Amino acid sequence: MSQVTVGTTASTRPAADEPPSVGNPFRLALGVMAENRVALAGVIVIAAMAAFSFIGPMLYHTNQISTNLSGSLRPPSAAHPLGTDNEGYDELGRLMLGGQTSLEVGLAAAVVATVIGMLWGSVSGYAGGFVDGVMMRIVDGLLAIPSLFLLVYLFTVFQASVVLMVLVIGLVAWLVPARLVRAETLRLRTLHYVEAVWMMGGSRRRMIMRHIIPNAIGTIMVNATFQVADAILALASLSFLGLGIPPPAANWGGMLSTGINYVYAGDWWLIYPPGVAIVLTVMAFNAVGDGLRDAFETRLRPR
Numbered sequence: 001m002s003q004v005t006v007g008t009t010a011s012t013r014p015a016a017d018e019p020p021s022v023g024n025p026f027r028l029a030l031g032v033m034a035e036n037r038v039a040l041a042g043v044i045v046i047a048a049m050a051a052f053s054f055i056g057p058m059l060y061h062t063n064q065i066s067t068n069l070s071g072s073l074r075p076p077s078a079a080h081p082l083g084t085d086n087e088g089y090d091e092l093g094r095l096m097l098g099g100q101t102s103l104e105v106g107l108a109a110a111v112v113a114t115v116i117g118m119l120w121g122s123v124s125g126y127a128g129g130f131v132d133g134v135m136m137r138i139v140d141g142l143l144a145i146p147s148l149f150l151l152v153y154l155f156t157v158f159q160a161s162v163v164l165m166v167l168v169i170g171l172v173a174w175l176v177p178a179r180l181v182r183a184e185t186l187r188l189r190t191l192h193y194v195e196a197v198w199m200m201g202g203s204r205r206r207m208i209m210r211h212i213i214p215n216a217i218g219t220i221m222v223n224a225t226f227q228v229a230d231a232i233l234a235l236a237s238l239s240f241l242g243l244g245i246p247p248p249a250a251n252w253g254g255m256l257s258t259g260i261n262y263v264y265a266g267d268w269w270l271i272y273p274p275g276v277a278i279v280l281t282v283m284a285f286n287a288v289g290d291g292l293r294d295a296f297e298t299r300l301r302p303r
Helices: 001-011 023-034 037-054 091-127 129-143 147-157 163-175 175-186 191-198 205-213 217-240 250-258 272-299
Strands: none
Touching: 023 037, 037 091, 037 250, 037 272, 091 163, 091 175, 091 205, 091 217, 091 250, 091 272, 129 175, 147 163, 147 217, 163 175, 163 217, 163 250, 175 205, 175 217, 205 217, 217 250, 217 272, 250 272
């Protein structure tokens, strides 16, 4: 009877370097993140900004197409809670419209950068040797070029649009996630379960897509949140320099650039609302990223 008990106990013991479970670690990570009040505040701010930008225009109707120069630069009032800008647009409605563009570009550019960096880094790290050296020297060479300089050059050549903003910012920002995923891949490929798949005849594509990338998802998710914040800042910087999406489209950086021209006239409503929106949104995504990082690091510690 004792032999049966020992055998059963040994059979249920997890093997060394067994592929990590997906369900329980993620529930544990979410539980740890739920205890992080700063991260929860970030999630609330992001949800509030998204509701303000996408649901707000359904409740607060304004004309953001036609200019109204006779009603320009009016201070906040009952008709215009945040006043009007230099072209007569309602500033509150403009802030909602600008939020749509900023969040769409930020999220989409982060997806583009994360997908490219994830694939590049995983292939480079798993291939190793000469292939890894060539691929990472390309990354190092591109990292040596200041990203803002490259963005400014590209947008002086091409006409800015939402799609072009997403593609260009994403194609510039994929370098950092590529390095992070490569480092994680170098660690994962030495584990016994990955080597076992290779010994059993598993293809490289299967190992990368089924074993490397899924187990690096923590690193990928954390970096993706920071990529959103960086993309929003990049869009704001370009728009502040006059290289953003042309009117009637709007974004927070462009609104801030316009408001700077009237800073000495006392038209504070043109500066503070978009500036506060940028700061709050970027801080919120950074807080969520910090919370995710702490959560995924905590789940790897022995309990």
